[in-house]
Structures are given as C-alpha cells and as structure tokens.
Amino acid sequence: MPIINFIIYLLTMIGIYSLLAMSLNFQVGFTGLINFGQVAFFCIGAYTSSLLVVNAGVPVVVAFLVAMALSGIFGYIMSIPTKSLKSDYWAIATLASGEIVRLVALNEAWLTAGPFGVMGIPQILKDLIPKDAYPVFYLLFVIACIIMVYIFLSMLTNSPFGRNLKAIRDEEELCLSLGKDTQKLKLQAMIVAGTVGGLAGSLFAFYIQFISPENFKPIETFLMWAMIIVGGRGNFKGAIIGAVVIQLFNVSTRFLGNYVPLGSDSMAALRMTIIGVLIILFLLFRPEGLIKEKKKVYD
Amino acid sequence: MDIAQILINTLVRAAELSLLAIGLTMVFDILKFANFAHTDYAVLGALFAYVFNRILGLNLFLAIILAAFVTGWVGILIDQAIFKRLRKIGAKPVTLMITSMGTAIALRNLMRLIWTSHTKTYAIPLQKPLEILGARITPLQIGIIVVGLLSMIAFHLLLHRTTFGKALRAISDNSDLANACAIDSEKMIKRMWFLASAYGVIGGSMIAMEHLLYPRLGFDIIIPVFCATILGGIGNPYGAMLGALTLAFAENLILALDLAPLINLGGLFNVGSIQISTGYKPAISFMILIIVLLFKPTGILRKK
Amino acid sequence: MRKYALMLAITIMCLIMGFGVASAADTFKIGGLVPITGTQAVMAEDLSTGLKLAEEEVNAAGGVLGMPVQVIIEDTETRPAPGMDAARKLIDVDKVKVLTGGFSSGVSLPIAKLCQSKGILFVVGPPTSPLFADVGDFVFMMDVLDKFKGKEIVDFAVGDSGKKKFGLMFMNNAFGMALREETINNLKAQGAEVTTDVVYELNKVDYKAELQRLFAKKPEVIIGTWYAKEGMVTAKQAYEMGFLEVNKVPWYCPEMVSSYATAVKEIPDALEGVKGLTPLPPGLLYTEKFKKKMGRDPITAYAAMNYDAVIMIAMAANFANSTDPAKIRDALWKIDDFYRGQSTGGDKRFVGGGVQGFGKYERTIIKGGKIVPY
Known part of the structure; x- marks a missing residue:
C-alpha cells in the first residue's frame, strides 16, 4: 500500500516540525521571547550531528547529544542580548542571526561542504531493522522523542521554574520587582528551547539523509510561527496541532491542484497567501489559537 | 580601491534605502511596532507604477506619483482592517509586529498571484554612464540622488512647517498628552500611514528602476532597510537617512577592504591579501544590525 | 476547541485521501519535479513547458505501449523538504515509476537517493552535480557534467x-x-x-x-x-x-x-x-516548438533537458516493451544511440554512472x- 507510505512519511515530517513548534512555543508562549531565528537551532542541530557522524565517525547517540548541546549553547548566546534589548529589537536581531548561521553553513565549505550539502548520512540502526519496516520504525522513534520532550517540557512548565517564566511573559516589571532574576530565567529557557530544536534538526538530518543550506531559509521559521499561532501558544498540544494543520494544509494543495483552475505557480502563491491571511485572522479573532492555554489560578 | 566609485554607489543606495527607512521609522515611532510588511507596500507601489507605465503607457514620473498615491491609501486600508483593530483591543506591540509578518507573507504572495514571479522592468532605455573623477554614474542615478534629497527636504518641511507635522511630533512624544490637547490621533495615524507608504513607494520604485522589479523584492530588501532604521535610531527621520548612508557605505566598502596591511605590520609579515569572502556580503547588514543592537540600541542619533 | 482542531485535521486528511485515489489507471505516468515557487520560480514556466511539449509529442506519436503518457508536475518549491513531499507524493500516491525534472542539485539529490532505494527510475533533468553519478543505477542525468x-x-x-x-x-x-x-x-x-x-x-x-x-x-x-x-x-x-x-x-x-x-x-x-x-543547433528545433506553443522565446536552456528526458523515457519504455522501471533503465542504455537530443551537448549518450559523456557546445x-x- 504505497499510500500508507506517504502517510507515514507525512506523519514523520509533522512529528519533526512538532518538535520545532514546541521549542518555539516554549520561547514565545511561556517566556514571551519572540524568536524569528528559530531555524538556526534546526540548522545547527542537523549540521552538527550529521557532520560528526559522516566526517568524524562519532557514534550516532553521541552525535545527537553534542548536536543538542551545541544548539543549546547557541540558545544561550542568543539569549545574552535580551538583557539590554526590548523584545521587538531582539526579535529583529534573531532574524538576522538565523540568516548568519545559514550563511556560515553556506560559505565555510571546508567544514560543511558549502552549497553541495552533507551527503551520505547513514540510517540509524539500519542493520537491525528490516527495510520495509524502517519508515514505521523511524516514525515511532520520532514519536518517542516527541513524548519525551512533551513530558519534559510539561514538567518544566508546571514547576516553579515554569511559573516564573509565565510571570516574565505576563508581567516582567512585576517579576523584577519581586527580586526574580529574569535574565537568568530567559537564558535557561533559551537553552532548553535550543536543545529541543537541535534534536529536531538531528532527527531531520538522519531521516532525509542529506542536508544543505537550502533547508534552513527564513521561510521555515515563518511556517513554525504559523504553526504556533494557529495551534495556540502557552501549551504544547497546540504546537502539535498547529504542526499537523499547517503541514497538512501545505500538502493538501498538491492534491487540490487538479481540481482548482489555477496554474501551479498561482496555486503555490495562493497557498502562502492563505497561510499569511490565516496568521492575521487568528491574531485578530482568535489570538489564543485552536487550543486555549489553561490558566491556573494560584493563591 | 576606487574611493570615488564607492562613494557614488553609496550615495545611490543610500537615497533608495533612506526613503524606505523614513516610513518604517515613522510607523515604529508612532505605533511602536516594527512593520515587517513595509517593504512589501513599497514593492506593491512599484508594481502599480509598472502597470501605469508599461501597460497604460503613462509617463514613468507620473506613474510613480500616482502609484504612491494609490499605495498610500492601501496603507491606510490595511491599517483600518488589521492594525487598528489590534490597537483597539490593546494588543502588545509584539503582537502587531507578528501580525505585520503575516501581512507581509500574504501581501507578497498576493502580488505573485496577480503579477507572477517574472521580473519586470520599466520603460527606461539603457543609460550611458558619465565619468566624474574617474568614477561612473548614469543620469538615472543622478536623478535618484536628487529625488532622494528633495524628498528628505520635503519631509523636513512637512515635519516642522505644517500643523500635521507638529501634531505628529506631539503624538510621538506623548500620545496621551496629545489626545488631551484635542489632537485627533486616529486621523493623524491615517495620514502617517499614507505618508509612510507613499515614501516607501518612491524608494521601492527607484530600486526597481535601477535594478529589477519582482514580487519577492520586498523580502530581499527588508533587512538592509531595518538595519538602516535601527542604525539611525528609531523615531528619528534624520537618523534613518544617516543610517542608510552608513550602511550603504559599509556594504560597498567592506568587500573592497584588504585587511592584509593591518596584519603585515609595515612589512613584518607578508600574508598577501586578506579579504572577506564575497559570499558573506549578505551577512554584512545582519552583522551591523546585531552589533548596533548590542552596543548602541538607541542608534547613532538619539531621538530628540 | 480541541474538537474543532481534530475535525479540521481529519477533514484535510480526508481531502488528501479522497483526491489521491481518484486517478486514471491506463496511462503511463511520469513524475515531473519543477521548482514552481521559491528562488528559481522565474524559470518554472519554461521547465514545465519542456515536460509538456514532450508529453504532447509522444502522445501524438502513439504514446507508450499504446497508452497515453501523462506527466504529473509537482512543485519542489526549490526547498529540499517540499521537494521530498513532491517526490513521495508522486511515488506513493500517484504511483509513478519514473521521475524526471529537478532543478537545484541540493533539492534533487535526496530525491535521487530515495528513488534508488525504492527502485524508481529518476532521469535527472537540469541539475549537473557529479554526485548523481554515485547514487546508483536507477539515476540518469540529461545534462552534461x-x-x-x-x-x-x-x-x-x-x-x-x-x-x-x-x-x-x-x-x-x-x-x-x-x-x-x-x-x-x-x-x-x-x-x-x-x-x-x-x-x-x-x-x-x-x-x-x-x-x-x-x-x-x-x-x-x-x-x-x-x-x-x-x-x-x-x-x-x-x-x-x-x-x-x-x-x-x-x-x-x-x-x-x-x-x-x-x-x-x-x-x-x-x-x-x-x-x-x-547548446548546439538541434536545440533550435526545440526553441521553435517552444516559441510556437508559448509565443515567446525560452528564457532557459535547462527546460530542454526535461523535454529530452521525457522523450527518452518514452522511447526506452517502448523499446523495452514494458513499464517496469528496471527494464526501462536497461533500455535507456540502448536507445541513446538513436536519439539526438535537443538540449545542451546535442548527442545524448550515457556513460558510466548514467551521466552524459559528450559535451558539445x-x-x-x-x-x-x-x-x-x-
């Protein structure tokens, strides 16, 4: 059943984007950090893990961990200017830093093979899994990662740490006056988000088995934003639902193309127009997204 | 290094960028949010000018003025339909910024839907360059610099010699107080959108005239425009001009710089020549942007 | 609200499934990958036209094994991930056995690997990266290295x-x-x-x-x-x-x-x-056809690669008397003597790794x- 293969593929990609959306949601929805350079984590994670395995022969598990750590460190670096910058200024700076990461991957050909991309990324546990079952195995692997991240992030956000983050988002001034070190909290949040983004990048690289700088253009960040705006911020179910909706919408036009009297270029333009309009409509009329954040009342 | 040529290239680019940066800085100043759709308004206008010029056969100069007028209204309409609603429900500036990102995506692709992705050119013949001090400049480029300068002077007069300009400055300084003084903020905001969009169209059309025009152009120029705006100090139109000039100069100079003399230390070493790879050219405006934000987020010129 | 979200997701899913299965059976389907959106969108119309011109020509000459040829064009968006979406959709949903087109090597290379692993024939159109030669025997190239x-x-x-x-x-x-x-x-x-x-x-x-x-x-x-x-x-x-x-x-x-x-x-x-x-003069023949259909000059020579690819695939399928990708693959090695291509290089002839060995300009x-x- 080839169509099942397509669905499995689709679900795997949705899973990988869910992780990215969850990471972004953790920054935007919980901490109020407006990151327009989210794709940088994705890029760093993908490049680090695949280069370690392909060029240095490091075991995959170690490569994944290093990739997550490096993305986390990049998150830390990105968080430093939040100390002095207003959130909108910081947002613009993140957009720029996302592009700089891609340009480094593109231009430092001695390390990344530049525009040619990294070839020959191996499949994880290839020898142990029968070839026909591999797509299902990888989907399960991605789902397992999502569950772990989901539990981890939920625990984190329900802890005092998470409540402090939400306090920053809602009332930073108040938070500061209560003597909380908001800078430190933001910094920790960015490290966590970066780590999750790095995991998503690694999963992506080892699934597609080829990465190039073209994977990491700013449009990826905008799609992740569309996911969390549609799905709803401040909870992780929203991020997953958003990833499902946006990814399905994206592929659905491939199938509707034969039934709508429009050329392919127009069809694609229409698709992106609708995503843009969707973002506007949600922010105007349903700012909380499809899944509303459950606000707990603390005494 | 050919300093004269670098200076000419800088002036042309600065004239184009600063007209775009002025509009951006005004909106940022009055409504407190970074409008990511700003350069797309400019491209929309440039495309209108293309329609008037190439399809309706209008004189290019008139076509651009007309397009600026039409796009000014589009700016007001989008504000009424989207941003005003958000202002009314008291949305945070950050929400407005994200909404503008959505607007930019929608608008850019709508343009693609209407005009296709193909590149377009105005009806201007190829220009023979003139030689000044060993550097080349075309009549069109001289025109761009002149129009740029005239637009700035017009803007200065508008801001300081008209009641609208005074009201705008009042709102910028303190919107509550301005309201109390019976200044109709919403009316002023409408006029401000008109002005910002129209100025953007002039800048966008100049870029289209000198280079190329296609629907995605807005996205390709947004970072330099943001960079010029922030570099100059948000809310300060003169800063926007200065920022554009600085950025344009850096863009043209950095690729021409040879760092080897610094390292050779007057003959101690000989490393040949060290130049930044041209592949990093797009990173120049990003780097400048980040450095400015890190070390001087208020920009070169502080708001008066 | 969660109900809404679920409903929306299910509706979209149903749409996909519903439309997916509705396609005719007795046509010979070829998947055409074209960067319709994204950074190379300007050339998309030309690249699609190259595929369509060949499709019309093959059908006018009787099609493949008596079946009409249908080139299904999918958008790669000039990005690797949607490129993969497109290829997977063509292979799994439209059930094509042969792919062609592509533009950017970065987008087409992972697709070539996928095709090799699934036994799908991929006759790469415009991309010129020598890396395609190493992917395997199901990958051919139309452009000269x-x-x-x-x-x-x-x-x-x-x-x-x-x-x-x-x-x-x-x-x-x-x-x-x-x-x-x-x-x-x-x-x-x-x-x-x-x-x-x-x-x-x-x-x-x-x-x-x-x-x-x-x-x-x-x-x-x-x-x-x-x-x-x-x-x-x-x-x-x-x-x-x-x-x-x-x-x-x-x-x-x-x-x-x-x-x-x-x-x-x-x-x-x-x-x-x-x-x-x-490109050598034979390319002008293609240019004439293109002009007749579109009423303008082609803006890129790469589209002729797509044209050549579709014609050669059809020839090979007829020669092999089969639509099986492995048989078409073997036939490609034989029919290349008979076909003078329209695209860069002129004479289309495969050498080791399925690449074009003769560059003439x-x-x-x-x-x-x-x-x-x-």
Whole structure:
C-alpha cells in the first residue's frame, strides 16, 4: 500500500516540525521571547550531528547529544542580548542571526561542504531493522522523542521554574520587582528551547539523509510561527496541532491542484497567501489559537 | 580601491534605502511596532507604477506619483482592517509586529498571484554612464540622488512647517498628552500611514528602476532597510537617512577592504591579501544590525 | 476547541485521501519535479513547458505501449523538504515509476537517493552535480557534467582572448560552485592566473560591490555565469560602472541562454560582444516548438533537458516493451544511440554512472541583440 507510505512519511515530517513548534512555543508562549531565528537551532542541530557522524565517525547517540548541546549553547548566546534589548529589537536581531548561521553553513565549505550539502548520512540502526519496516520504525522513534520532550517540557512548565517564566511573559516589571532574576530565567529557557530544536534538526538530518543550506531559509521559521499561532501558544498540544494543520494544509494543495483552475505557480502563491491571511485572522479573532492555554489560578 | 566609485554607489543606495527607512521609522515611532510588511507596500507601489507605465503607457514620473498615491491609501486600508483593530483591543506591540509578518507573507504572495514571479522592468532605455573623477554614474542615478534629497527636504518641511507635522511630533512624544490637547490621533495615524507608504513607494520604485522589479523584492530588501532604521535610531527621520548612508557605505566598502596591511605590520609579515569572502556580503547588514543592537540600541542619533 | 482542531485535521486528511485515489489507471505516468515557487520560480514556466511539449509529442506519436503518457508536475518549491513531499507524493500516491525534472542539485539529490532505494527510475533533468553519478543505477542525468562545460569555456576564453589573468564570478549554489571549481582547475592546467574569484548570493538587487571587487585587481578576462534575473542586473550594473567593455576586458559565459535570455532582450547594447557557449543547433528545433506553443522565446536552456528526458523515457519504455522501471533503465542504455537530443551537448549518450559523456557546445557571441554563432 504505497499510500500508507506517504502517510507515514507525512506523519514523520509533522512529528519533526512538532518538535520545532514546541521549542518555539516554549520561547514565545511561556517566556514571551519572540524568536524569528528559530531555524538556526534546526540548522545547527542537523549540521552538527550529521557532520560528526559522516566526517568524524562519532557514534550516532553521541552525535545527537553534542548536536543538542551545541544548539543549546547557541540558545544561550542568543539569549545574552535580551538583557539590554526590548523584545521587538531582539526579535529583529534573531532574524538576522538565523540568516548568519545559514550563511556560515553556506560559505565555510571546508567544514560543511558549502552549497553541495552533507551527503551520505547513514540510517540509524539500519542493520537491525528490516527495510520495509524502517519508515514505521523511524516514525515511532520520532514519536518517542516527541513524548519525551512533551513530558519534559510539561514538567518544566508546571514547576516553579515554569511559573516564573509565565510571570516574565505576563508581567516582567512585576517579576523584577519581586527580586526574580529574569535574565537568568530567559537564558535557561533559551537553552532548553535550543536543545529541543537541535534534536529536531538531528532527527531531520538522519531521516532525509542529506542536508544543505537550502533547508534552513527564513521561510521555515515563518511556517513554525504559523504553526504556533494557529495551534495556540502557552501549551504544547497546540504546537502539535498547529504542526499537523499547517503541514497538512501545505500538502493538501498538491492534491487540490487538479481540481482548482489555477496554474501551479498561482496555486503555490495562493497557498502562502492563505497561510499569511490565516496568521492575521487568528491574531485578530482568535489570538489564543485552536487550543486555549489553561490558566491556573494560584493563591 | 576606487574611493570615488564607492562613494557614488553609496550615495545611490543610500537615497533608495533612506526613503524606505523614513516610513518604517515613522510607523515604529508612532505605533511602536516594527512593520515587517513595509517593504512589501513599497514593492506593491512599484508594481502599480509598472502597470501605469508599461501597460497604460503613462509617463514613468507620473506613474510613480500616482502609484504612491494609490499605495498610500492601501496603507491606510490595511491599517483600518488589521492594525487598528489590534490597537483597539490593546494588543502588545509584539503582537502587531507578528501580525505585520503575516501581512507581509500574504501581501507578497498576493502580488505573485496577480503579477507572477517574472521580473519586470520599466520603460527606461539603457543609460550611458558619465565619468566624474574617474568614477561612473548614469543620469538615472543622478536623478535618484536628487529625488532622494528633495524628498528628505520635503519631509523636513512637512515635519516642522505644517500643523500635521507638529501634531505628529506631539503624538510621538506623548500620545496621551496629545489626545488631551484635542489632537485627533486616529486621523493623524491615517495620514502617517499614507505618508509612510507613499515614501516607501518612491524608494521601492527607484530600486526597481535601477535594478529589477519582482514580487519577492520586498523580502530581499527588508533587512538592509531595518538595519538602516535601527542604525539611525528609531523615531528619528534624520537618523534613518544617516543610517542608510552608513550602511550603504559599509556594504560597498567592506568587500573592497584588504585587511592584509593591518596584519603585515609595515612589512613584518607578508600574508598577501586578506579579504572577506564575497559570499558573506549578505551577512554584512545582519552583522551591523546585531552589533548596533548590542552596543548602541538607541542608534547613532538619539531621538530628540 | 480541541474538537474543532481534530475535525479540521481529519477533514484535510480526508481531502488528501479522497483526491489521491481518484486517478486514471491506463496511462503511463511520469513524475515531473519543477521548482514552481521559491528562488528559481522565474524559470518554472519554461521547465514545465519542456515536460509538456514532450508529453504532447509522444502522445501524438502513439504514446507508450499504446497508452497515453501523462506527466504529473509537482512543485519542489526549490526547498529540499517540499521537494521530498513532491517526490513521495508522486511515488506513493500517484504511483509513478519514473521521475524526471529537478532543478537545484541540493533539492534533487535526496530525491535521487530515495528513488534508488525504492527502485524508481529518476532521469535527472537540469541539475549537473557529479554526485548523481554515485547514487546508483536507477539515476540518469540529461545534462552534461560541469567538467566538460568547465574545460570548454576555459579553452574558448584562453584561446580566443590570448590573455592570462582571469576574474571569475559564479553563484553560490551547488551548480555555480561546481562549475567554478572546474573552471579554476582548467585555468590552472592552462597556466592562467585567477586574480579574483567572486561568489555571489542569488536574488539580490545590487551587485555593484561584487563587481567592484571583481575588477579591483585588474583582470584581463572575465568568466562568469548567472540565471536570468542576476544576469540582467549584473550586466546592467557592469555596463553602468564601465566594466562591461569587451574591447578592453572580454567577457565569457558558459551558459549564454540561461544567463542572458532576459538581458539580451532588455539591454542588448550593454552585452554587445559578450561571448560564450550555447547548446548546439538541434536545440533550435526545440526553441521553435517552444516559441510556437508559448509565443515567446525560452528564457532557459535547462527546460530542454526535461523535454529530452521525457522523450527518452518514452522511447526506452517502448523499446523495452514494458513499464517496469528496471527494464526501462536497461533500455535507456540502448536507445541513446538513436536519439539526438535537443538540449545542451546535442548527442545524448550515457556513460558510466548514467551521466552524459559528450559535451558539445557552440561558441556564440551577442551581436545586435541576438546570440549568434561566433
């Protein structure tokens, strides 16, 4: 059943984007950090893990961990200017830093093979899994990662740490006056988000088995934003639902193309127009997204 | 290094960028949010000018003025339909910024839907360059610099010699107080959108005239425009001009710089020549942007 | 609210499934990958037309094994992830056994690997990366490898100009960088010197600083390649800065049609005297057909690769008397003797790794607003 293969593929990609959306949601929805350079984590994670395995022969598990750590460190670096910058200024700076990461991957050909991309990324546990079952195995692997991240992030956000983050988002001034070190909290949040983004990048690289700088253009960040705006911020179910909706919408036009009297270029333009309009409509009329954040009342 | 040529290239680019940066800085100043759709308004206008010029056969100069007028209204309409609603429900500036990102995506692709992705050119013949001090400049480029300068002077007069300009400055300084003084903020905001969009169209059309025009152009120029705006100090139109000039100069100079003399230390070493790879050219405006934000987020010129 | 979300997701899913299964059975389907959106969108119409022209022609000649051929075009968005979506959809949902097209090597390479692992035939159209040769026996290439193009342009430029100091300008993507490497190697082998080596980012509107850098060290000859948009901007700006004076510093371009299709129409005076390589005359046959269908000149020579690919696939399927990809693959090796291609290089003949082994080009010059034989 080839169509099942397509669905499995689709679900795997949705899973990988869910992780990215969850990471972004953790920054935007919980901490109020407006990151327009989210794709940088994705890029760093993908490049680090695949280069370690392909060029240095490091075991995959170690490569994944290093990739997550490096993305986390990049998150830390990105968080430093939040100390002095207003959130909108910081947002613009993140957009720029996302592009700089891609340009480094593109231009430092001695390390990344530049525009040619990294070839020959191996499949994880290839020898142990029968070839026909591999797509299902990888989907399960991605789902397992999502569950772990989901539990981890939920625990984190329900802890005092998470409540402090939400306090920053809602009332930073108040938070500061209560003597909380908001800078430190933001910094920790960015490290966590970066780590999750790095995991998503690694999963992506080892699934597609080829990465190039073209994977990491700013449009990826905008799609992740569309996911969390549609799905709803401040909870992780929203991020997953958003990833499902946006990814399905994206592929659905491939199938509707034969039934709508429009050329392919127009069809694609229409698709992106609708995503843009969707973002506007949600922010105007349903700012909380499809899944509303459950606000707990603390005494 | 050919300093004269670098200076000419800088002036042309600065004239184009600063007209775009002025509009951006005004909106940022009055409504407190970074409008990511700003350069797309400019491209929309440039495309209108293309329609008037190439399809309706209008004189290019008139076509651009007309397009600026039409796009000014589009700016007001989008504000009424989207941003005003958000202002009314008291949305945070950050929400407005994200909404503008959505607007930019929608608008850019709508343009693609209407005009296709193909590149377009105005009806201007190829220009023979003139030689000044060993550097080349075309009549069109001289025109761009002149129009740029005239637009700035017009803007200065508008801001300081008209009641609208005074009201705008009042709102910028303190919107509550301005309201109390019976200044109709919403009316002023409408006029401000008109002005910002129209100025953007002039800048966008100049870029289209000198280079190329296609629907995605807005996205390709947004970072330099943001960079010029922030570099100059948000809310300060003169800063926007200065920022554009600085950025344009850096863009043209950095690729021409040879760092080897610094390292050779007057003959101690000989490393040949060290130049930044041209592949990093797009990173120049990003780097400048980040450095400015890190070390001087208020920009070169502080708001008066 | 969660109900809504679920409903929305299910509706979309149903749409996909519903539309997915509705397709006719007795046609010979070929998947065509085209970068309809994204950075190379300008060329999409041409690339699709190349596929469609071949489809019409094959069907007029009786189709494949009595079945009509249908080329299903999917958008790669010039990004690897949607490119993968497109290929998976073609293979799994439309159940095509043969793919063609592609544009950017970065997008097409993972698809080639996927095809190899699934036993799907992929006749790569425009991409020229030598890496495709290593993927496996189900992957063929229609374009000539960069090394032929690189050698040819260097032979032309060195022999014709008689000069030794070269300035290079190539785009920063897989295609440009591979061609640049071949050009540099060939220049060195000929004892020429590379004074400046500029790589540029696509989709910018201002290349003055790059041009300034290109001419800073006074090169005597320029070799460079562009796509239509960048070719237009660069030519115009080089002309305005007084750099495009071919009497002083001659310009050579390995891809005349792709680089200058727009520019030669809009600003012919600037390009007067620029020399370079163009597909051999058989390509003109394709050009005529294209003009008849679209009412305009093609803006890229790459589309002819797609045209050749579809025709050769159909020929091979007829020759093999089968639609099985492995049989078509074997037949491709045999029918290549009978087909004179329309695209760059002319004679289509596969050598080791399924790549084109024969690079033939015509040396051309721009005169009076036209690309004519030199």
